[in-house]
Amino acid sequence: MSQVASNGESLTGGVKINKDMTVVITGGGGFIGGHLVNFFRSMGVKKIRVADIKPLDEWYQVFRDVENHAGPIKGDCRDFKVCRNLCTGADEVYQLAADMGGMGFIENNKALCMLSVLTNTHMLLAAQEAGVKRFFYASSACVYNADKQKNPDITALKEADAYPGLPEDGYGWEKLFSERMCRHFREDFGMHTRVARFHNVYGPEGTWEGGREKAPAAICRKVIAAKVSGKHEIEIWGDGTQTRSFMFVDDCVRGINMITHSGILEPINLGSSELVSINQLVSIAEEIAGIKLKRNYKLDAPKGVAGRNSDNTKIQKYLGWEPSTRLRDGMERTYRWIEKEFLAKYNAKTAHLSSISTFTKGSHPIPGDGYNPESKNMTTWTQGIPAGYGAPAKAKASSKGGKSKPAAKKAKPAVKAKGKAAKKPVKAGKR
Numbered sequence: 001m002s003q004v005a006s007n008g009e010s011l012t013g014g015v016k017i018n019k020d021m022t023v024v025i026t027g028g029g030g031f032i033g034g035h036l037v038n039f040f041r042s043m044g045v046k047k048i049r050v051a052d053i054k055p056l057d058e059w060y061q062v063f064r065d066v067e068n069h070a071g072p073i074k075g076d077c078r079d080f081k082v083c084r085n086l087c088t089g090a091d092e093v094y095q096l097a098a099d100m101g102g103m104g105f106i107e108n109n110k111a112l113c114m115l116s117v118l119t120n121t122h123m124l125l126a127a128q129e130a131g132v133k134r135f136f137y138a139s140s141a142c143v144y145n146a147d148k149q150k151n152p153d154i155t156a157l158k159e160a161d162a163y164p165g166l167p168e169d170g171y172g173w174e175k176l177f178s179e180r181m182c183r184h185f186r187e188d189f190g191m192h193t194r195v196a197r198f199h200n201v202y203g204p205e206g207t208w209e210g211g212r213e214k215a216p217a218a219i220c221r222k223v224i225a226a227k228v229s230g231k232h233e234i235e236i237w238g239d240g241t242q243t244r245s246f247m248f249v250d251d252c253v254r255g256i257n258m259i260t261h262s263g264i265l266e267p268i269n270l271g272s273s274e275l276v277s278i279n280q281l282v283s284i285a286e287e288i289a290g291i292k293l294k295r296n297y298k299l300d301a302p303k304g305v306a307g308r309n310s311d312n313t314k315i316q317k318y319l320g321w322e323p324s325t326r327l328r329d330g331m332e333r334t335y336r337w338i339e340k341e342f343l344a345k346y347n348a349k350t351a352h353l354s355s356i357s358t359f360t361k362g363s364h365p366i367p368g369d370g371y372n373p374e375s376k377n378m379t380t381w382t383q384g385i386p387a388g389y390g391a392p393a394k395a396k397a398s399s400k401g402g403k404s405k406p407a408a409k410k411a412k413p414a415v416k417a418k419g420k421a422a423k424k425p426v427k428a429g430k431r
């Protein structure tokens with residue numbers, strides 16, 4: 001990689017990268033982590049340690065010239081011993097490991113999302129013990145107060161909008177908590193922690209099927225599947241008017257490097273400010289594919305907040321820079337990459353199988369989930385605390401499949417499954 005981007009901008013934003021440092025990147029078998037490893041390699045950094053809980057053959061990008069710690073024994077950063085091993089002698093740590101995915105995953109797997117707190121805590125402790133010079137933490141726009149995102153014509157979110165705290169349930173709460181832990185490690189222990197709040201990152205070499213994928217990849221895949229199968233229809237989650245901004249992964253990696261080496265102490269937005277609706281995103285993918293599809297709106301699907309955009313005033317002020325890859329250009333590269341992957345795996349007859357997800361509610365492969373009727377009575381509190389929550393009488397009745405209406409409805413499949421739970425095969429959902 002040259003140090004200059006195609007538009008002539010410096011890729012490092014003027015940061016002088018120390019090629020002799022030891023860099024640790026967790027979650028490096030994932031989408032953004034893989035690109036970050038490649039960034040530092042290309043900048044000539046010689047000692048890079050990469051960790052991921054996934055086995056090496058499931059990593060999106062594997063580089064043989066770096067030190068790879070893969071799989072649940074060597075690469076699980078929930079384990080303090082693993083973190084210690086990674087951080088010893090390290091100069092900089094980039095903490096990207098997280099159990100996460102798109103809305104379909106995070107709305108249905110809140111406990112799994114919150115368990116990432118173990119990873120963040122142990123990596124911070126190990127980094128502090130090892131005396132690392134810089135610690136970067138990947139936070140998310142999901143930390144923002146849900147009340148400020150109820151309208152698709154949203155005013156862009158500025159950093160202060162994270163408080164008072166009402167983040168995305170599960171995933172967002174964990175991110176907000178871990179952000180604060182970074183802050184207190186800085187204030188109390190003098191660690192140089194830096195935190196960026198990513199707004200929807202997309203690009204090649206990331207998840208595009210299986211249930212963890214995010215909207216741009218999911219839409220590319222659905223358009224490709226429609227084209228390949230000849231069934232010119234697309235399912236859209238929600239009514240398509242929900243708005244978002246999407247940041248191309250190259251911009252994300254450049255931003256991570258600049259923020260880590262800056263004096264920006266508080267969490268800062270790292271996102272594009274080019275706002276689009278999901279309908280517009282579908283139109284972009286259709287245009288790239290050269291087809292028009294019939295749109296079927298699935299109104300009860302997980303769709304997240306109504307509107308979200310990144311206010312880039314702060315990053316402009318501090319760095320004189322902001323992510324600027326045009327969505328149309330980034331989508332073209334993403335679409336082409338997913339198309340190649342798709343065609344290597346599916347054909348006209350099998351294209352429909354690409355929409356199978358194993359992360360639908362009640363079908364999660366973790367034993368215990370979904371089989372206790374009570375486990376279904378806690379609906380999301382993203383939009384506030386659900387009516388009746390905390391009222392013991394109602395909660396008791398509904399756990400027996402009794403009076404409370406929504407709870408009784410949800411309890412049904414769980415009651416049916418009683419006794420056979422352990423043997424029940426994992427049902428695949430659709431996304």
Ligand code: NAD
Nearest residue numbers: 027029030031032052053076077096097098140198200201
């Ligand atoms: P990803 O799922 O592709 O990568 C995360 C990686 O972490 C995965 O490969 C996963 O196997 C690994 N991981 C999970 N638990 C682990 C553990 N205990 N030990 C070691 N590795 C573990 O996701 P991504 O899009 O590359 O996201 C990277 C980071 O950026 C995450 O922290 C995520 O929360 C954050 N983020 C991403 C987005 C986005 O749009 N992609 C937006 C906001 C924040």
